[in-house]
Amino acid sequence: MSRIVVVSNRVSDPHKPAAGGLAVAVKESLRKTGGIWFGWSGRITDEPARGSGQERVRVETSGNIRLATMDLSRREYEMYYAGYSNNVLWPVFHYRLDLAQFDKRHAAGYRHVNQLLAQQLRPLLEPDDIVWVHDYHLIPLAAELRAMGCENRIGFFLHIPVPPPLILAAIPEHEWLMRSLFSYDLVGVQSQADLTHLERYMATEAKAEIVRDGVLRAFGRTLQIGAFPIGIDVNEFASLAKGTESMDMLETMREEYSRRQLLVGVDRLDYSKGLPQRLLGFRELLERYPENRSRATLIQIAAPSREDVDAYGELRQQMDSICGALNSDYGELDWMPVRYIRRNVARKRLPGLYRACRVALVTPLRDGMNLVAKEFLAAQDPADPGVLVLSRFAGAAEQLTEALHVNPYDTEGIAHATQSALTMPLEERVKRHEALMTRIRRYDVHWWRNAFLDALEQAVVA
Ligand code: ADP
Ligand code: G6P
Numbered sequence: 001m002s003r004i005v006v007v008s009n010r011v012s013d014p015h016k017p018a019a020g021g022l023a024v025a026v027k028e029s030l031r032k033t034g035g036i037w038f039g040w041s042g043r044i045t046d047e048p049a050r051g052s053g054q055e056r057v058r059v060e061t062s063g064n065i066r067l068a069t070m071d072l073s074r075r076e077y078e079m080y081y082a083g084y085s086n087n088v089l090w091p092v093f094h095y096r097l098d099l100a101q102f103d104k105r106h107a108a109g110y111r112h113v114n115q116l117l118a119q120q121l122r123p124l125l126e127p128d129d130i131v132w133v134h135d136y137h138l139i140p141l142a143a144e145l146r147a148m149g150c151e152n153r154i155g156f157f158l159h160i161p162v163p164p165p166l167i168l169a170a171i172p173e174h175e176w177l178m179r180s181l182f183s184y185d186l187v188g189v190q191s192q193a194d195l196t197h198l199e200r201y202m203a204t205e206a207k208a209e210i211v212r213d214g215v216l217r218a219f220g221r222t223l224q225i226g227a228f229p230i231g232i233d234v235n236e237f238a239s240l241a242k243g244t245e246s247m248d249m250l251e252t253m254r255e256e257y258s259r260r261q262l263l264v265g266v267d268r269l270d271y272s273k274g275l276p277q278r279l280l281g282f283r284e285l286l287e288r289y290p291e292n293r294s295r296a297t298l299i300q301i302a303a304p305s306r307e308d309v310d311a312y313g314e315l316r317q318q319m320d321s322i323c324g325a326l327n328s329d330y331g332e333l334d335w336m337p338v339r340y341i342r343r344n345v346a347r348k349r350l351p352g353l354y355r356a357c358r359v360a361l362v363t364p365l366r367d368g369m370n371l372v373a374k375e376f377l378a379a380q381d382p383a384d385p386g387v388l389v390l391s392r393f394a395g396a397a398e399q400l401t402e403a404l405h406v407n408p409y410d411t412e413g414i415a416h417a418t419q420s421a422l423t424m425p426l427e428e429r430v431k432r433h434e435a436l437m438t439r440i441r442r443y444d445v446h447w448w449r450n451a452f453l454d455a456l457e458q459a460v461v462a
Pocket of ligand 1: 301343373
C-alpha cells in the first residue's frame with residue numbers, strides 16, 4: 001500500500017483542537033493509517049526567510065503521523081495567505097466579488113510560496129507516495145512539483161465552493177490558476193453544483209475537451225474530476241459525546257437553561273457563514289412569534305478567524321452591534337435572547353453543547369459543505385432529537401434533504417423555519433433525524449477518504 005502524503009496550508013497537531021472543516025477532516029482521515037502531513041506551521045517569522053531548501057522544514061512525530069512544517073516570513077504570509085488566498089480566492093470562490101482585492105504582488109507572492117512549498121516537499125517524497133493536496137491555498141502546487149520532475153500521483157481536493165465560470169473569470173489570473181489544475185490526476189469538489197461549475201469553466205474558458213463524464217482533456221493532459229462530499233467521523237463523535245467533558249457540558253447547559261428552549265450556532269467568525277442574517281432572522285422570530293420571548297435563547301459561538309483581513313474586522317463589529325441591540329431591545333432581567341461568545345469551544349465539549357439544544361441554525365450564504373450541520377445531528381439523542389435549520393446554499397444541503405432548508409438572505413424565511421423547528425412534533429423530529437443519520441453514517445469521513453483515494457489510484461494518467 002502506498003504512503004499518503006497530505007499537503008495543506010494549515011497543519012494541526014492531531015492531538016490538539018482545531019476549528020475549520022479541513023483540519024478536522026484531514027486529522028480524522030490520517031489518524032488511522034498514518035502518513036506525512038506537510039504545510040505551514042502557522043508561525044510567522046519576522047526576519048526575512050533564509051534558504052529555500054530543506055533547512056526550512058521541521059519534522060515532528062505525532063503518533064503515526066509525521067508533521068512536516070515550515071514557518072512563513074511576514075511578507076510571505078501577507079502576500080500568499082492574507083493577500084491572495086483570503087482576499088482573492090476565498091471571497092471569489094464564495095461568490096463575493098465585492099470583497100475581493102486584486103493586487104498583482106499578492107498573486108506573485110502566492111505563486112512564490114507554492115513554489116517554495118513544492119521545493120521543500122520534493123525531497124520528502126518517495127516514488128510510490130500518493131500526494132493529496134488540499135484547498136485553495138495550494139491550487140498551483142502540483143504544477144510546481146511537476147516542473148521539478150515529480151511523477152507521483154497527485155490529487156487535489158477543494159474544500160470550498162466552485163462558483164460559476166463568469167465569477168471565476170473575474171480573477172485576473174484565472175487562466176493560469178485553473179490551467180494549473182491539469183497538473184493533478186484527480187480534482188475533487190464537495191457537491192454536484194461545484195462539479196457542474198468546474199466542468200463548465202473547463203469547457204468554456206479553458207476549451208477543454210470533455211472526454212466523458214468527469215474526464216477532461218486539455219493542455220496535453222487528462223484530468224479526472226468528481227464530487228466527494230466530505231463527512232464526519234460519526235463513531236468518534238459519538239464516543240466524544242459519552243466522554244466526561246461532553247456530559248458535564250450537557251448537564252451544565254441543562255441546569256443553566258432549565259426553562260428555556262435553546263438554539264445553537266457554531267462557526268468561525270467568517271462572512272460566508274451568514275451570521276448577521278442569522279441573528280436578524282432570530283430577531284424576526286421574536287417579533288413575529290412573541291411566545292418565544294423569555295423562552296428561546298440562541299447560543300452563538302464564533303471562533304475568531306483571519307483577523308488581519310479587513311472584512312473579518314468589519315464583521316466582528318457588525319456582530320457586536322447586532323447582538324448588543326438584540327439583547328438590549330428584547331432582553332429581560334432574567335432572560336437574554338442571545339449568548340454570543342467569540343471563542344473556540346473545546347472539541348470534547350461540543351457534542352454536549354449540541355445535544356442540549358433543540359435547534360441548530362446553520363445558515364451560511366455559501367459553504368463548501370459545512371461540518372457543523374453533520375456534527376449537530378450526530379450529537380442528538382435519537383429518541384428526542386433536535387432539528388437542523390440549514391441554508392440551501394451549503395454544500396451539505398444536497399445530502400441533508402430532510403433538514404429544514406432556508407434561504408439565508410431571507411430573514412423572514414429564517415424566522416418561519418425556526419418557528420417550525422421549535423414546534424415540530426416528536427414523531428416528525430425522529431423521522432427526519434433517522435433519515436439524516438443514515439446518510440451521515442453512509443457518507444462519513446472514512447467514505448470520503450477512501451472514495452477520493454480509490455478514484456485517485458484508478459485515475460487514468462496520461
Ligand atoms: P469551516 O471549514 O468553513 O470552518 P465547517 O462547518 O465545515 O466550516 O467546519 C468547522 C469545523 O470547525 C467543525 O468541525 C466545527 O466543530 C469546528 N468549529 C467551528 N467553529 C468552532 C468554534 N467556535 N469552536 C469550536 N469548534 C469550532
Ligand atoms: C476552512 C478552509 C480551510 C481553513 C479553515 C480555517 O475550513 O477550507 O482551508 O484551514 O477554514 O481557516 P484558516 O485561515 O484559519 O486556516
